[in-house]
Amino acid sequence: MKGDEMNENVHGEELALEKRKMQTIGLNAWFGAKQALKEIDLAIKANRVTAIIGPSGCGKSTLIRCLNRMHELVPSAKTSGKVLLDGKDIYASDVDPVLIRRRVGMVFQKPNPFPTMSIYDNVAAGLKLTGVKKGESLDETVRRSLEQATLWDEVKNDLKKPGTSISGGQQQRLCIARAIALKPEAILMDEPCSALDPIATAKIEELIVSLKRDYTVVIVTHNMQQAARVSDFTAFMYLGQLVEYGDTTCVFENPTSELTEKYITGKFG
Amino acid sequence: MVREQICMIKKLAGDNLFKILTAIVAASAAVILIVNAGTLIGGSLPVLQRFGTYFFTGTTWNPVEGRELFGALPYVMGTLVTSAIALLIGVPISLGIAIFLAEMAPKAMKVPVSYLVELLAAVPSVIYGLWGLFVLRIWMQNYIETPLSTYLGWIPIFSGTPFGLDIFTAGVILAIMIIPTVASVSREVINAVPDSIREGAYSIGATKWEVIRYWVLSYGRSGIFGAVILGLGRAVGETMAVTMVIGNAIGPVAMPTSLFKPGQTMSSLIANGFLESTTPIEKSAYMGVGLILLLVSLLINIGAHIMVTRVLKVKGGAVE
Amino acid sequence: MSASYIFRKFKNSLFFGLCLVCVIIAVVPLLSILYEVIMRGAPQLSLQFLTKSGLEGGIGPAIQGTLILIGLTSLIGIPVGVLSGVYLAEYGNNKYAASMRSINDVLTEFPSIVVGITVFSVIVLGVTGSYSPIAGAVALSFILIPIVARTTEESLKLVPTSVREASLALGVNKWKTTLRVVLPSARAGLVTGTLLAVARIAGETAPLILTILGNSYFFQGFNAPMDALPIRIWTDARQPYAEVQAQGWSAALILILIVLSLNIGVRLASRGRLGR
Numbered sequence: 001m002k003g004d005e006m007n008e009n010v011h012g013e014e015l016a017l018e019k020r021k022m023q024t025i026g027l028n029a030w031f032g033a034k035q036a037l038k039e040i041d042l043a044i045k046a047n048r049v050t051a052i053i054g055p056s057g058c059g060k061s062t063l064i065r066c067l068n069r070m071h072e073l074v075p076s077a078k079t080s081g082k083v084l085l086d087g088k089d090i091y092a093s094d095v096d097p098v099l100i101r102r103r104v105g106m107v108f109q110k111p112n113p114f115p116t117m118s119i120y121d122n123v124a125a126g127l128k129l130t131g132v133k134k135g136e137s138l139d140e141t142v143r144r145s146l147e148q149a150t151l152w153d154e155v156k157n158d159l160k161k162p163g164t165s166i167s168g169g170q171q172q173r174l175c176i177a178r179a180i181a182l183k184p185e186a187i188l189m190d191e192p193c194s195a196l197d198p199i200a201t202a203k204i205e206e207l208i209v210s211l212k213r214d215y216t217v218v219i220v221t222h223n224m225q226q227a228a229r230v231s232d233f234t235a236f237m238y239l240g241q242l243v244e245y246g247d248t249t250c251v252f253e254n255p256t257s258e259l260t261e262k263y264i265t266g267k268f269g
Numbered sequence: 270m271v272r273e274q275i276c277m278i279k280k281l282a283g284d285n286l287f288k289i290l291t292a293i294v295a296a297s298a299a300v301i302l303i304v305n306a307g308t309l310i311g312g313s314l315p316v317l318q319r320f321g322t323y324f325f326t327g328t329t330w331n332p333v334e335g336r337e338l339f340g341a342l343p344y345v346m347g348t349l350v351t352s353a354i355a356l357l358i359g360v361p362i363s364l365g366i367a368i369f370l371a372e373m374a375p376k377a378m379k380v381p382v383s384y385l386v387e388l389l390a391a392v393p394s395v396i397y398g399l400w401g402l403f404v405l406r407i408w409m410q411n412y413i414e415t416p417l418s419t420y421l422g423w424i425p426i427f428s429g430t431p432f433g434l435d436i437f438t439a440g441v442i443l444a445i446m447i448i449p450t451v452a453s454v455s456r457e458v459i460n461a462v463p464d465s466i467r468e469g470a471y472s473i474g475a476t477k478w479e480v481i482r483y484w485v486l487s488y489g490r491s492g493i494f495g496a497v498i499l500g501l502g503r504a505v506g507e508t509m510a511v512t513m514v515i516g517n518a519i520g521p522v523a524m525p526t527s528l529f530k531p532g533q534t535m536s537s538l539i540a541n542g543f544l545e546s547t548t549p550i551e552k553s554a555y556m557g558v559g560l561i562l563l564l565v566s567l568l569i570n571i572g573a574h575i576m577v578t579r580v581l582k583v584k585g586g587a588v589e
Numbered sequence: 590m591s592a593s594y595i596f597r598k599f600k601n602s603l604f605f606g607l608c609l610v611c612v613i614i615a616v617v618p619l620l621s622i623l624y625e626v627i628m629r630g631a632p633q634l635s636l637q638f639l640t641k642s643g644l645e646g647g648i649g650p651a652i653q654g655t656l657i658l659i660g661l662t663s664l665i666g667i668p669v670g671v672l673s674g675v676y677l678a679e680y681g682n683n684k685y686a687a688s689m690r691s692i693n694d695v696l697t698e699f700p701s702i703v704v705g706i707t708v709f710s711v712i713v714l715g716v717t718g719s720y721s722p723i724a725g726a727v728a729l730s731f732i733l734i735p736i737v738a739r740t741t742e743e744s745l746k747l748v749p750t751s752v753r754e755a756s757l758a759l760g761v762n763k764w765k766t767t768l769r770v771v772l773p774s775a776r777a778g779l780v781t782g783t784l785l786a787v788a789r790i791a792g793e794t795a796p797l798i799l800t801i802l803g804n805s806y807f808f809q810g811f812n813a814p815m816d817a818l819p820i821r822i823w824t825d826a827r828q829p830y831a832e833v834q835a836q837g838w839s840a841a842l843i844l845i846l847i848v849l850s851l852n853i854g855v856r857l858a859s860r861g862r863l864g865r
Contacts, residue, residue: 075376280762
């Protein structure tokens with residue numbers, strides 16, 4: 001089976017089938033006529049942080065957006081191949097993307113808390129959509145999500161204030177809380193720190209490492225040091241293809257591919 | 270040396286002349302405004318001086334010489350009520366169209382559909398009136414007003430025997446006429462909502478409709494409100510279509526107490542009666558109504574423009 | 590799959606269905622108007638009908654009147670509007686221009702009956718002493734000028750500054766640059782805006798009622814009432830005789846043909862030029 005061949009690329013830990021939270025099989029993606037992803041086979045391990053790195057335009061954002069079917073929101077977008085979540089293809093014809101996005105949350109490059117909603121309502125938004133009513137249980141969930149996103153202490157007295165009234169770093173943690181509130185199984189992060197200052201970035205990196213206890217995390221980053229700091233596995237992409245994938249320490253200290261080595265040592269990108 | 274200087278002076282003179290000439294021509298805007306406002310204000314003075322506040326609060330309209338009495342309230346109310354009906358019916362439809370064009374329609378449909386909606390604006394008002402008088406009126410009377418009157422006639426606003434030439438039909442025609450304006454501005458507002466908001470909403474598992482209802486419309490609400498006010502401005506100023514279907518009532522009976530009563534708006538009053546007026550005070554009365562109409566229309570339109578331009582400028586490009 | 594999820598999916602389909610219904614609701618009146626105007630207006634059409642006067646059962650005077658009005662109004666209004674627009678676009682970075690711009694915006698939304706009252710008082714009573722085509726043209730110009738000024742300004746603003754700079758760098762005066770270089774570059778937008786404005790005033794009725802009154806005869810000089818298509822429609826519609834009402838429908842058909850062909854023609858022309 002094609003999926004098993006991936007084990008060859010992985011240094012260190014073997015990726016047994018049961019431990020794969022998500023897996024792409026022969027994933028291709030297009031924007032109109034331009035192909036952005038070429039035959040990507042990638043296994044994402046449960047409760048670990050997987051980083052996707054590569055130079056601009058390599059397709060890493062496109063890849064992560066295919067994992068929760070956000071890619072198809074662009075009018076000219078197309079995909080082929082499979083993306084398995086717990087073994088089931090999320091692109092199957094009977095699958096509703098709305099349900100997938102509840103199970104696989106996303107945090108974006110530029111923090112996008114809802115400006116027309118309060119901090120409380122931002123976190124509660126996803127839950128209210130599914131019919132959870134106002135009350136103690138909702139309050140409790142909002143508090144827990146904000147706590148887990150290490151934002152609770154900073155905003156607990158300002159829950160009614162608009163979601164955009166806090167700093168950039170806090171807004172991003174609010175977005176993380178918003179995603180966590182739905183108790184997703186995986187959290188996708190598309191360059192979550194690139195719009196933030198170093199202190200805010202450090203806080204979020206700490207948060208990411210703590211999140212893997214409860215969630216599977218996939219993070220796209222153009223910052224290699226960040227990938228080395230927070231991730232357990234790293235995938236290197238170049239021009240739409242998956243060049244190398246494995247244990248983070250192995251990929252950074254002992255890359256198999258020359259291309260990977262060139263990128264890591266800063267010779268391009 | 271001297272030749273060059275003369276040439277320079279000639280050039281500058283030519284340029285200055287042109288600038289001054291066009292500047293003077295541009296003053297035409299002020300001239301038109303002043304002539305209109307001045308005529309109306311001057312023409313209304315007699316009736317305002319003679320009847321004072323009664324002109325704004327009274328309902329009698331009696332031009333008979335010796336017993337003149339002019340009160341414009343029924344017509345102000347008529348304008349407001351027909352415009353309110355136009356908004357109640359027209360705004361939801363316009364929003365539906367705006368959402369359809371901005372979020373639903375496949376690329377190939379956008380241009381033809383939006384063009385059809387624009388064509389609605391190209392039809393002259395008097396032709397709307399003609400169609401309203403002979404076609405819409407029958408349809409309204411048979412399929413809407415008579416059933417409403419039969420089953421709900423005990424409610425005051427549905428009282429009276431419906432003949433189709435009334436406030437309700439006038440409101441419906443106005444609703445159709447404001448659709449192009451409200452729909453196209455709303456569509457622009459919706460398109461100006463940043464995609465980051467939509468993405469955030471999708472990412473927490475919202476359906477497409479939920480994204481629009483709870484986030485897009487919410488973000489764009491002040492712009493949409495501006496579009497509604499623009500539509501209101503159009504409805505208030507509309508003359509011919511309304512005149513031909515509103516039933517031409519005068520005096521206290523023109524107060525819009527029921528949808529099925531014949532009524533009168535400020536503009537239809539003038540269109541129907543100005544030419545028949547005989548005495549100067551009667552003409553002044555019509556001018557007074559025209560002045561109120563102008564002021565109401567100006568207030569609404571200036572307010573709308575401020576709102577819409579502010580929203581589109583800030584949210585459409587600069588900030589995000 | 591929970592009940593609330595199914596309900597959400599249902600709402601999704603329901604509301605998008607409603608949006609489609611809204612589009613249909615808006616298009617139906619347009620189609621109905623076109624249908625009725627053709628069905629009720631076409632039977633009366635004949636060369637005789639179009640060229641004879643009212644007494645001989647035709648709407649010739651109305652067509653003639655509309656054409657005269659379009660001509661006179663364009664004569665007065667287009668130069669004034671275009672030159673205003675030129676000033677606002679080329680010299681318009683000051684408070685005076687900003688005020689004129691705002692006033693123009695306001696004027697485009699003036700209730701047209703008000704314009705009728707004004708021109709009636711000023712021209713019919715003051716200048717000509719009677720209903721007159723000139724009064725009608727002035728009233729329509731009051732509506733046309735702000736629109737043309739606006740569209741001219743916007744078209745001129747679309748011309749890139751590099752075009753002006755190139756001409757000025759060659760030593761050409763500003764006014765020559767404007768007239769010979771900038772205006773021609775903006776020709777497409779100018780023509781479009783002007784034609785659409787003309788289509789709009791061709792259909793205006795309220796100002797005409799108070800300024801040209803209407804007439805069964807052909808043009809009777811500049812000091813007499815005149816007929817026009819919108820007035821014909823307005824008058825005939827309110828007569829109790831079916832033949833006269835039918836005449837009104839025919840006048841409406843001609844008017845709509847003029848207005849729509851101007852509109853559609855302008856759209857088609859600009860589409861072709863821009864290659865959209």
